[in-house]
Amino acid sequence: xxxxxxxxxxxxxxxxxxxxxxxxxxxxxxxxxxxxxxxxxxxxxxxxxxxxxxxxxxxxxxxxxxxxxxxxxxxxxxxxxxxxxxxxxxxxxxxxxxxxxxxxxxxxxxxxxxxxxxxxxxxxxxxxxxxxxxxxxxxxxxxxxxxxxxxxxxxxxxxxxxxxxxxxxxxxxxxxxxxxxxxxxxxxxxxxxxxxxxxxxxxxxxxxxxxxxxxxxxxxxxxxxxxxxxxxxxxxxxxxxxxxxxxxxxxxxxxxxxxxxxxxxxxxxxxxxxxxxxxxxxxxxxxxxxxxxxxxxxxxxxxxxxxxxxxxxxxxxxxxxxxxxxxxxxxxxxxxxxxxxxxxxxxxxxxxxxxxxxxxxxxxxxxxxxxxxxxxxxxxxxxxxxxxxxxxxxxxxxxxxxxxxxxxxxxxxxxxxxxxx
Numbered sequence: 001x002x003x004x005x006x007x008x009x010x011x012x013x014x015x016x017x018x019x020x021x022x023x024x025x026x027x028x029x030x031x032x033x034x035x036x037x038x039x040x041x042x043x044x045x046x047x048x049x050x051x052x053x054x055x056x057x058x059x060x061x062x063x064x065x066x067x068x069x070x071x072x073x074x075x076x077x078x079x080x081x082x083x084x085x086x087x088x089x090x091x092x093x094x095x096x097x098x099x100x101x102x103x104x105x106x107x108x109x110x111x112x113x114x115x116x117x118x119x120x121x122x123x124x125x126x127x128x129x130x131x132x133x134x135x136x137x138x139x140x141x142x143x144x145x146x147x148x149x150x151x152x153x154x155x156x157x158x159x160x161x162x163x164x165x166x167x168x169x170x171x172x173x174x175x176x177x178x179x180x181x182x183x184x185x186x187x188x189x190x191x192x193x194x195x196x197x198x199x200x201x202x203x204x205x206x207x208x209x210x211x212x213x214x215x216x217x218x219x220x221x222x223x224x225x226x227x228x229x230x231x232x233x234x235x236x237x238x239x240x241x242x243x244x245x246x247x248x249x250x251x252x253x254x255x256x257x258x259x260x261x262x263x264x265x266x267x268x269x270x271x272x273x274x275x276x277x278x279x280x281x282x283x284x285x286x287x288x289x290x291x292x293x294x295x296x297x298x299x300x301x302x303x304x305x306x307x308x309x310x311x312x313x314x315x316x317x318x319x320x321x322x323x324x325x326x327x328x329x330x331x332x333x334x335x336x337x338x339x340x341x342x343x344x345x346x347x348x349x350x351x352x353x354x355x356x357x358x359x360x361x362x363x364x365x366x367x368x369x370x371x372x373x374x375x376x377x378x379x380x381x382x383x384x385x386x387x388x389x390x391x392x393x394x395x396x397x398x399x400x401x402x403x404x405x406x407x408x409x410x411x412x413x414x415x416x417x418x419x420x421x
Contacts, residue, residue, distance in 0.1 A: 036069030036078030160198030174209030366409020
């Protein structure tokens, strides 16, 4: 059974994704429901506690949010509080916030946070400064050879929070806003690796705030729904597994919407370039999900579902967050971790032409056993090292692709890929 599971994992690691796709970007978008505004149900301190719990297992690299309080002269105060009190906790300082819209009296803003160990920020613009609902960012991936080659992968991120409502006037306004955003993208010129994410406030895929994106005339930036689920989402049990609002059936004292879970308002759309991996980024199939959604509480509260975070999701917002993962086709180096296993680790150099690779684990218990395995699942070499840092000899290996299996004293396993030149 162990051999069979190892071979299956190797196939996932070495065949399904490219050999150099040794990193993963974990992405989430979340409408935080007036984060920073005082209320008697769940104030900012309460929201911080819920959000820390919700994000604990996600290991995110990119986090987009809607409804951060602007609070007039306190612009940036609440978005910085989320950075300090939620993301940069537990001794880490890797999270940074992208620029915010300034000079606006709009009561709520979008915000974008990113793992600065992996990503850097280059450019930001909002489609309409007076009503900053639609923002566009350009980021870059910090590949291992960036300093020497100057070559990198660019990622464009649109953060959306469109006008709510289902009247004809509301839909027409979303259509006008969408055209303004499309005009902004056209001004930026070539856009390929693109994700648009947020609260679209559209009850169907025919809405004027959604449909134009899927026919936007850009050969690589044209957008797709990663799970391809078009239709009339509102109050339709056929979409119960991807509905994102509302987590509640009663009105709480935080301006959230009641009515139960019956709308797909929150989305992450990916460009053709990402879906087809034309520019070194690829959506990983079956990773798109509404967090906490199991499809069992249609028109009911999230509290009636079985998710262990249901209480935190209920208190945090009337929306559920949406998440997905991207595979990065980039050569790994120091600071880059394997994409699979329970034991976080990294190795370098990669590709390797010398006699050994260096391996560093994080939080390993006891001695760490290692095995070098080929594409057929055969063990070619094995050994162990003590401590967090070890040396694995690879000199006798023929040129090709291999996996390194690590197992610590607690039985946790990790897998890393490398190429022998």
